[in-house]
Amino acid sequence: MIHTTKSEFTRRTFIRRSTAATLLAGLPTGWSGSAYASDSPETADLKFGIIALTDCSSIVVAHEKGIFKKYGIKSTVSKGASWAAIRDSLGNGDIQATHMLLGMPIASTMGLGGAPKKPMIVPWLVNRNGQAITLKKDLAGKVAEDPKPLKSIVDAAKAGGTPMTFAMTFPPGTHAMWLRYWLAAGGVHPGDASGAGADTSLITIPPPQMVANMKVGKMDGFCVGEPWNARAIAEEIGYTAITTQGIWKDHPEKVCAFTEEFADKNPKTVKAVLKALHETSVWLDKMENREEQAAIVSAATYINCPPETILGRLQGKYIMGDGRKFKDPNYMTFSDRNCNYPQAKYCKWWLTQLRRWGFTDGAPDYEAIAKQVMRGDIYAEAMKEIGVTDRVADESPETLFDGIKFDPKGDLESYASAFAVKALKG
Numbered sequence: 001m002i003h004t005t006k007s008e009f010t011r012r013t014f015i016r017r018s019t020a021a022t023l024l025a026g027l028p029t030g031w032s033g034s035a036y037a038s039d040s041p042e043t044a045d046l047k048f049g050i051i052a053l054t055d056c057s058s059i060v061v062a063h064e065k066g067i068f069k070k071y072g073i074k075s076t077v078s079k080g081a082s083w084a085a086i087r088d089s090l091g092n093g094d095i096q097a098t099h100m101l102l103g104m105p106i107a108s109t110m111g112l113g114g115a116p117k118k119p120m121i122v123p124w125l126v127n128r129n130g131q132a133i134t135l136k137k138d139l140a141g142k143v144a145e146d147p148k149p150l151k152s153i154v155d156a157a158k159a160g161g162t163p164m165t166f167a168m169t170f171p172p173g174t175h176a177m178w179l180r181y182w183l184a185a186g187g188v189h190p191g192d193a194s195g196a197g198a199d200t201s202l203i204t205i206p207p208p209q210m211v212a213n214m215k216v217g218k219m220d221g222f223c224v225g226e227p228w229n230a231r232a233i234a235e236e237i238g239y240t241a242i243t244t245q246g247i248w249k250d251h252p253e254k255v256c257a258f259t260e261e262f263a264d265k266n267p268k269t270v271k272a273v274l275k276a277l278h279e280t281s282v283w284l285d286k287m288e289n290r291e292e293q294a295a296i297v298s299a300a301t302y303i304n305c306p307p308e309t310i311l312g313r314l315q316g317k318y319i320m321g322d323g324r325k326f327k328d329p330n331y332m333t334f335s336d337r338n339c340n341y342p343q344a345k346y347c348k349w350w351l352t353q354l355r356r357w358g359f360t361d362g363a364p365d366y367e368a369i370a371k372q373v374m375r376g377d378i379y380a381e382a383m384k385e386i387g388v389t390d391r392v393a394d395e396s397p398e399t400l401f402d403g404i405k406f407d408p409k410g411d412l413e414s415y416a417s418a419f420a421v422k423a424l425k426g
Helices: 010-024 055-063 081-094 103-110 148-160 174-183 206-217 228-234 260-265 267-284 287-297 307-314 346-356 366-373 376-385 412-417
Strands: 004-006 046-051 074-080 096-099 118-124 131-136 165-168 201-203 220-225 240-245 254-259 315-317 325-327
Touching: 010 055, 010 103, 046 055, 046 081, 055 074, 055 096, 055 206, 055 254, 055 267, 055 287, 055 307, 074 081, 074 325, 081 096, 081 103, 081 254, 096 103, 103 174, 103 220, 103 254, 103 346, 103 366, 118 260, 118 267, 131 174, 131 206, 148 254, 165 174, 174 220, 174 346, 206 228, 220 228, 228 240, 228 260, 228 307, 240 307, 254 260, 254 267, 260 267, 267 287, 267 376, 307 315, 346 366
Parallel strands: 046 074, 046 096, 165 201, 165 220
Antiparallel strands: 004 074, 096 254, 118 254, 131 220, 131 240, 315 325
């Protein structure tokens, strides 16, 4: 169920006012504090969905600091109980834009993973990096970045009649794919889309409920976004085996999604949202602003977590919970390194993994689906209108932590079928 919230941040009025001048700096000549008349959104009142994760920050901060309002958007932010609730609310029009796992609009467009077929588009990548795989404390010192030592532990549990259980947040989503990829790289079969052939049990748990479920022994590990991995360490019930940027540096993560129907009817509205998100994301990637970011998004209406639990990993400070500590230069980004361009290659990679794990019956139309979902044309047009011209399409190959290279211009079907651990269907 989606709960609509109103701003409860009157205590931050001073902060908002004091930073207004900074956020307005650099706007084009003629700016009057709201959208230009010619750029006025077709739909001004917009409800945004979020899940309680640190990477909802650009939407929350754009709302709290009035950046959406500057671009003609009267925003409301609604926290969803689960990703399925977010998907359904977007599909039925209860919300018009949302924080979403990259795999979700792809699956909804194709009608996969139990989703009703509803075409959705991605004109904006919200963030990169900043997720992790957490394991229960009993495994500390036995399994870390390399998943291979986990294989014998998993096999023993399965042979004993009590298979290990791992949790992710949504079957075709990012956390599911990072977890599947990592387990399979260690020789552990996570099963096909239905769970058949699995060495382990793979369950779906909403992000804010991960820590509580691990505390009562419901799972042996999970993959989720921050701050819930850090929270598991703070509560001394788990440790971070590997960060997702350790699996794939600068990987795509959350998106701002719209239904295709809404975007077609409201092109100026969508572009206004992207412009506001750009301004906010640039602000977020200035390290001196991250303490304020953590304070804003920590509120009960958003993440509902102590700001200090959120802040550390936003600053790249990783205490892994098993004795490892390091400063990671590849912390969560919201704007830097061409973060926001909706690269078609990311959709293609996702399709190879949906194919690999039996979500699709036969080969998907890699090119057509990527073109339909990843709307770089809308992104580029919106950025051009505010003078941002350094963000470009990228079709260069990507290499993940196991050394396997993904070439978006190569034979995608061969890539999907070449993995040793897989569950191809059709």
